[in-house]
Amino acid sequence: MDNLHMDALVVGGGIAGMQSALDLADQGFQVALVEREASIGGRMITLSKVFPTLDCCSCITTPKMSAVTHHPNIHLFTYCEVQSVQEHGAGFDISILQKPRYVDVSKCTGCRDCEYECPITVPNPFDRNLGAYRAIRVPFSTAVPQKAVLDPEYCLWCGKCEQRCPVDAIDFSQQPETFNIEANSIIMATGFDLTPIETKKEYGGGKLHNVIDPLMMERFLAPTGPYGRVLRPGDGKEPGSIAYVQCAGSRDDTLGITYCSRVCCMYAIKQAMLLNGALPLADITIYYMDIRTFGKGYEQFYQNAKAMGVEFVRGKVANINEDADHNPIVKVEMTDTGEIVERTHDLVVLSQGIVPASRPTVSLPLGSDGFISVPSPDSAPCVTKRPGIFVTGTAASPMDIVDSIVSASAAAAEASAYIRENNGRLEVQKEALYV
Amino acid sequence: MTTTQTLSRAELLKQLRTTHAESVKRAQELLKEQKKMQQELCAVFREKARTVPEAAESTGIPANKVLWFVAAMKKYGVVVEAGMCGDYPLYKKAEEEA
Structure with missing residues (x-):
């Protein structure tokens, strides 16, 4: 895959990452959204209802998931991990690893026939391992993209899924692939763990x-x-x-x-x-x-x-x-x-x-609590110590869904200002590099 | 799919089984254990509707594991709920297709 040029890269497809990506994309910026899991949605899609309104979490999250996947300015990369981030003038070169799904997403219809055919049942982390799914499965009923993924840790490589698939989507020849994205800014929305x-x-x-x-x-x-x-x-x-x-x-x-x-x-x-x-x-x-x-x-x-x-x-x-x-x-x-x-x-x-979730290797100073450090939390709560990199949601500190969404829009606004301010400079640098 | 393609895919699967030999061995052991437990549980649920502790007592499988299997079997349509017995839901084998 050739290098992709983006205005912004958002790391993490939870509620905060999706909101930041949508806000930037709505302003006309080209945004890459990278999610390490096979579906976007993050923690919020696993929750029952939100406080204090008791609105259904799925009803809030799934329209955003759908909006992200259909937005012409958002380029969604699921089942991908950020490998490294190098500074490149006022922007960044980001190396991304695409993990193999062993499924051709352009063919898969999400019918789950492969899942029903798979003989081995494994703990389902979406249900905190109290429920089960199969070694090949669609991650959950409202997953975006609604595509199957095969877990090589549990696969017997018996080929039953391949025989059952009505559209020939199983592809055992897939390998991990690395590709690069050049982005003018990065938003870290990597979420939390307990x-x-x-x-x-x-x-x-x-x-x-x-x-x-x-x-x-x-x-x-x-x-x-x-x-x-x-x-x-x-x-x-x-x-x-x-x-x-x-x-x-x-x-x-x-x-x-x-x-x-x-x-x-x-x-x-x-x-x-x-x-x-x-x-x-x-x-x-x-x-x-x-x-x-x-x-x-x-x-x-x-x-x-x-x-x-x-x-x-x-x-x-x-x-x-x-x-x-x-x-x-x-x-x-x-x-x-x-x-x-x-x-x-x-x-x-x-x-x-x-506590903060594990993050990709991005050299960012952390606070004593382990969350990404923000030098001016009162006046610029999404601005990290590294110019061009912003933080949102629970990657910055514990916060609820309402505050995560507010923080996501704030991070998008900061990134937008940074991109506009540096755009001319970046264009000049790009010309110098590629002419 | 042509014969050549079938052959090459069979070779690819064989190669993958070799590459992932360690995880395949683990998965095979897990599958063996799962098949045994599922057969035992299917047998008790086919007999009559039971609660998780009753199925655990009948099979000797710990109750928490029985519940995990019941959740999995319910998801894939192997068992269904059949009312309550006190504080416990009852489960029975789903109707099998002729």
Whole structure:
């Protein structure tokens, strides 16, 4: 593939990356959007509903995914990884690795016949590994592009998918390919991960089947979840008592994560309200240090949850064990009375902290919290220390969806100004290089 | 597809199996284990509708693994839900096509 010339490269196809790409493309800029997964959508497409409006996440995300893929100024590269970034005057030379899908995307219709034919079932990370798919599959029902991808780690190379494919789209001869993009600016929208559940040994260290992370609960609450309803993963019981443990990985010196992850209070309250609807007889308890409801309509949302019967218990959870029936037992120190109490629940959700997701090798200074450093967070929250590279969404710091979208538009505005300011200079440099 | 193409594709698959020998071995072991478990689970769900703990007790497979397989089998139409028994959904084998 020849070098591609773009005005901007957006790294990451989650909600922030998509919004930045759309904003720039709508201004007439040529944008390359690079996503390492086989589909765009990021974390948001896995979520159930947004707070505080309780709007469906898919209903917000899928139109944006569709807009990205159909926009004439956006060049979408899925299943690709940024390998290196070299400065090139005021712009950049970016080397991209296209991982083989073993499927010819120009032929694949997304019919999933190959998936049904594949003999091996593997854990599905879209469902936090609680659900399953096949070694060759369309990543999820609303994936964009709606094309199959084969996982070589699980493939038996038996050829059954190839025999079944009605359009001859399976291509076992595909190899990893590297290509270059020249871009005048870069927007980093690489997203977040949760603090690993294994690090909280006192909360079971990931070994208790009925102690789960909040993204698992999002999948249970989503209509496309692994069980089609809320069940506890240990034995498929419909939980009658669900507890949330707040700050289970944030504001925690022992993990070196001293900051507040900002979204945990609100997503716990949101999930509690959704659980109240899905399981009207269930008791829902939230163990918290303090509740932070900073956004518009958030405090009212919290008050509504209390009015709906969600129990808020001010206390610090010391540890979680389980009884013979694998019911989690939460040992909590009540902050107001100093009393130590043990309570048994059917299911416990740990409100784990937010940490930056792994990023491609782009030499960018990081803050002490591991997020991409922003020298002037008050006046230019998307401008990094490296001219021409901007950051948005949870790659910059923990933030909710509303703030991620605002941040994405801000990053696009900064990139737009940078491109316009440097465009003349870049054109002159390009002429000098290629004449 | 011509005979030559079929042959070359068969050779390509053979070559890929050699290149990925380690992962293929792992996948083969996984497939063997999965087939055994799925057969056992299909047998108990064909007999009558059961909850996950009941199927776990009948087969000796841990309940969390049974649930994972049930989720997978439900997704691909092998088992279906058949009401509730207390706090647990019941699952049974889907109607097989004649």
